[in-house]
Amino acid sequence: AALQYVREDNYRSLVEALRDRSDYPGYVPDLDFDQGFDTDGFANDGSHWRAIRYKPFLGTFWATNGSTDDVFIRLPSAFRTDAGGNYSRAVHKLNYAILEAAICADPSQTDALIDREVETVDENLAGFDLDGDGTVGGSITRIKGLPSNYTGAASNISVRRNLYPTGTEFLHTVRYIDPDATSMIARRMKEVRYSRKLIDPSISERPKIYSREMNDKEEGRVPIYRGGPDLGLRNAFGWQLQGFIEDEKGRLRLQTHEEHVFCMGCHSSLGVTCDSTFTLPRKVPGAAGWRYQDITGIQDIPQAGHNEPEILTYFQRVQGGDEFRANDEILARFFPGGVLDENTVRTASPGGANDIRFLIAPSDERAMRLNKAYMALVKSQRFDFGRDTVISPPANVHPSIQNGDTQLRQTGKVYSDGTLWLDWN
Structure with a gap:
């Protein structure tokens, strides 16, 4: 059912x-x-x-x-129309390529150093050198540096780093x-x-x-x-x-x-x-x-500015597979005897035989237990208690909070280097 x-x-x-x-x-x-x-x-x-x-x-x-x-x-519609107001798939894709360069590039890089792979687009429509080869024209698959404006009917709209139009x-x-x-x-x-x-x-x-x-x-x-x-x-x-x-x-x-x-x-x-x-x-x-x-074929690459794979880093720092360290299946798969098996986790990284599905996909049995747990939440409608799908009450939750120092900083467990961005290179 x-x-x-x-x-x-x-x-x-x-x-x-x-x-x-x-x-x-x-x-x-x-x-x-x-x-x-x-x-x-x-x-x-x-x-x-x-x-x-x-x-x-x-x-x-x-x-x-x-x-x-x-x-x-x-x-918006201006991003998918040419200067004459007609729909243009080529203009649409080019503006998405520019947006991808503006949003997806490592924030630590200056605009001039951006080098982002994009879908094949027509550089002629932009009217300027997007791939940094010194010429304007033809099909390109990289944007190097950030243009000042979008193109087509959106040519009057400025490109702003890490900001959407x-x-x-x-x-x-x-x-x-x-x-x-x-x-x-x-x-x-x-x-x-x-x-x-x-x-x-x-x-x-x-x-x-x-x-x-x-x-x-x-x-x-x-x-x-x-x-x-x-x-x-x-x-x-x-x-x-x-x-x-x-x-x-x-x-x-x-x-x-x-x-x-x-x-x-x-x-x-x-x-x-x-x-x-x-x-x-x-x-x-x-x-x-x-x-x-x-997610098929996506491997565990690092976050931007990191050397180690992202999910591996999460496992190392959290010492589990979720915020409560309550995912028993992750613990059994990758923490035998309570110790992270890094070599197994790394098989989902570039050069390994697996992708991230190996790390983050549940077994069929766990999938259905999770579904049933959330179905029970839906029937109760108590979303005010949260929306996390919890199969059983998590043990790693404080029943009450006592004021005082957590000792996290002193023990090196406060991290400020996390980021959304990824290093696909």
């Missing part, structure tokens, strides 16, 4: 219900998953959503910890686990998350936003966000987020205000994000990263 449940479609009924509501002002999901995506990753339904293939974020979004997901991006949209679905599906991504959705960048604070305004946040924390003030569930909540950096989650019968419903605030915690209050987002900096470079999510 659980396997049948996770293979059911609960997305289309949400779309149909919202389309019929004249009193609903929010986002109506407009991506038709059944029509699929073309070879460039663009939705076949004409919605202009584009699929991103990426290395999943650490811990929470590993299938072994309870959820799978997929992510899509959509740029105003009007950029993301669609993110969080899903159950299907042991037999590609990358274990089930048809049934736990959540549908939508975000759009409504305003773009200036470079001078951004430090002030951080200062206000710091002052509020010091004075004990909790964050306040504009908006409500019907439209979504907006953070101080101009992103409006709206989400849908399963009701007790498994139908997707609008989140409450409190449930929306849960989303804002990660997309407003974490310093590790890139312009309040997570996924694009972790995109597989070039054309291979513009298609529907599939």
Whole structure:
């Protein structure tokens, strides 16, 4: 019954219900998953959503910890039209290539030193030398250095490092686990998350936003966000987020205000994000990263600025496979006798015989136990207690907190070198 449940479609009924509501002002999901995506990753339904293939974020979004997901991006219409206002796939792809260079390159590099693999694009459309070969023209597959502006009808829009253009949209679905599906991504959705960048604070305004946040924390003030569930909540950096989650019968419903605030915690209050987002900096470079999510073939490369593989580093520092160190399967597989088997983990790194699925995909048995645990949470609707899929009560949680020094810094367990960005080289 659980396997049948996770293979059911609960997305289309949400779309149909919202389309019929004249009193609903929010986002109506407009991506038709059944029509699929073309070879460039663009939705076949004409919605202009584009699929991103990426290395999943650490811990929470590993299938072994309870959820799978997929992510899509959509740029404003100016980015997909030429100077005459006509749709151009070539212009569209070129602007995405420029965005990829602006967002995905190692932040420690200066603009001039950027060297990013991109999908094959037409340099003639840009009108300037993008690949640094001293000439303008022909097909290119790398961008070296960062151009000042986008192209086509978006040629008046400046390229800003690690910042998305105003009007950029993301669609993110969080899903159950299907042991037999590609990358274990089930048809049934736990959540549908939508975000759009409504305003773009200036470079001078951004430090002030951080200062206000710091002052509020010091004075004990909790964050306040504009908006409500019907439209979504907006953070101080101009992103409006709206989400849908399963009701007790498994139908997707609008989140409450409190449930929306849960989303804002990660997309407003974490310093590790890139312009309040997570996924694009972790995109597989070039054309291979513009298609529907599939972790097959992605190996455990390091984070930017690191020497060791990312997941290996996580295992070393956490001494487990999740934030609670409660993933018994990871502990049994990779921590025999309580000691990390680094050699086995490294087989998923470049040069090894495995990919990250070897590290982060659960067994079929664990997958179904995780599905059933979350189904119980859905029936209770107690999302105010969190959304982590926990099979049994975790032992590594303090029943109460006593004030005092944690000794973490003294024992070398405070790390400040974590980053979203990856070293694909």
